[in-house]
Amino acid sequence: MNGLMPVGESDYTDTDFQRVQRIAQAQAGIHLPATKRALVYSRVSRRVRELGHASFRTYLDFVQAPGGEGEMEKLVYALTTNVTSFFREKKHFEHLETVVVPRLAANIAAGGRGRVWSAACSTGQEPWSIAMSIMTAFPDAAAHDMRILATDINADVVARAAGGVYPDEETEGIPAARKAQFMESCGDGDYRFAGPIGRLPAFRVLNLNASWPIRGTFSAIFCRNVVIYFDEATRERLWQRLSDRLEPGGFLYVGHSERVSCATQCGLTQVAPTIYEKDD
Structure with a gap:
C-alpha cells in the first residue's frame, strides 16, 4: 500500500458520495439519502484501502472503467446489509x-x-x-x-x-x-x-x-x-x-x-x- 491508503474523510468529497449514490441506484436500485454519507464512507473506505487507492476518486474511476466490473460487484456488496437470524419474525x-x-x-x-x-x-x-x-x-x-x-x-x-x-x-x-x-x-x-x-x-x-x-x-x-x-x-x-x-x-x-x-x-x-x- 506504501502510504497510498486514505488517511481520513478529507479524501472523501461530496462529489465522491454523489458518484456512489448514482452507482448504487443504477446497479441495484439502492437509494442513498444524504443521511447515509457517513455510512458510505465507513463501508467504501475499506475497499479503497484494500485496493491501495490514494483517494475515493481514483477508486471510483477504477470501478467505472473497463475491467472494473468485478470491483463494482464488491462495491455494491459493501453498500448492502446482511443482518439476519433464524426464524426472524x-x-x-x-x-x-x-x-x-x-x-x-x-x-x-x-x-x-x-x-x-x-x-x-x-x-x-x-x-x-x-x-x-x-x-x-x-x-x-x-x-x-x-x-x-x-x-x-x-x-x-x-x-x-x-x-x-x-x-x-x-x-x-x-x-x-x-x-x-x-x-x-x-x-x-x-x-x-x-x-x-x-x-x-x-x-x-x-x-x-x-x-x-x-x-x-x-x-x-x-x-x-x-x-x-x-x-x-x-x-x-x-x-x-x-x-x-x-x-x-x-x-x-x-x-x-x-x-x-x-x-x-x-x-x-x-x-x-x-x-x-x-x-x-
Missing part, C-alpha cells in the same frame, strides 16, 4: 406452517408442485428456516416436487448460504428439537444442515432490480427488509413484479417496518400487518 413462519404448507401438501398430493421464494436470502438463515418449517409441517416434502428458491445480489453471502454451515452461537434461534433433527455437528463448534432438508433450497445470485430468469409462480414469497433501501418508485415496481410471480391465493411476507403502499393496484390484500395475499 416468527409469525411469518407460524403462518407458513399452518396456512401455506398444508395447501402445498394438498397440491402436491393432487399431482402439483410446491414453490417458495426467499428473495433476499443473505447468508441463508431465512431459506433454511423456511425449509425447517416446511419439513416440520410436511415431513415427506423432500421426496416430492417441493423446492425453495433462495436468491441474493451478493455472491459471497449466497455461497455461504448454500454451504449451510453456521457457528453454534448463530443457531440459537432454532428450537432444540429442530436443530437435532435437521443439523449435525461439524466437530469444530459449527453445525450444518444435513439429510433430506438439503434437497429443498436452491441458491442463486439475483439482482431484484434486473431481469429474473425465473419460470412459474410461487405459493409464498419472502421479501423482507429489502425495500427500505429503495426509493418509492423502485419499491412499487418491485411489489408489482413480486405480485406477478405469486399464484392466486399465494402470500407475500415483508419486513416488520415495511408495507406495500400499492397493494390494491398490485392485486394484493393485506391479511396481517406484514402479510399480503394475492387476489384470486
Whole structure:
C-alpha cells in the first residue's frame, strides 16, 4: 500500500458520495439519502484501502472503467446489509406452517408442485428456516416436487448460504428439537444442515432490480427488509413484479417496518400487518 491508503474523510468529497449514490441506484436500485454519507464512507473506505487507492476518486474511476466490473460487484456488496437470524419474525413462519404448507401438501398430493421464494436470502438463515418449517409441517416434502428458491445480489453471502454451515452461537434461534433433527455437528463448534432438508433450497445470485430468469409462480414469497433501501418508485415496481410471480391465493411476507403502499393496484390484500395475499 506504501502510504497510498486514505488517511481520513478529507479524501472523501461530496462529489465522491454523489458518484456512489448514482452507482448504487443504477446497479441495484439502492437509494442513498444524504443521511447515509457517513455510512458510505465507513463501508467504501475499506475497499479503497484494500485496493491501495490514494483517494475515493481514483477508486471510483477504477470501478467505472473497463475491467472494473468485478470491483463494482464488491462495491455494491459493501453498500448492502446482511443482518439476519433464524426464524426472524416468527409469525411469518407460524403462518407458513399452518396456512401455506398444508395447501402445498394438498397440491402436491393432487399431482402439483410446491414453490417458495426467499428473495433476499443473505447468508441463508431465512431459506433454511423456511425449509425447517416446511419439513416440520410436511415431513415427506423432500421426496416430492417441493423446492425453495433462495436468491441474493451478493455472491459471497449466497455461497455461504448454500454451504449451510453456521457457528453454534448463530443457531440459537432454532428450537432444540429442530436443530437435532435437521443439523449435525461439524466437530469444530459449527453445525450444518444435513439429510433430506438439503434437497429443498436452491441458491442463486439475483439482482431484484434486473431481469429474473425465473419460470412459474410461487405459493409464498419472502421479501423482507429489502425495500427500505429503495426509493418509492423502485419499491412499487418491485411489489408489482413480486405480485406477478405469486399464484392466486399465494402470500407475500415483508419486513416488520415495511408495507406495500400499492397493494390494491398490485392485486394484493393485506391479511396481517406484514402479510399480503394475492387476489384470486
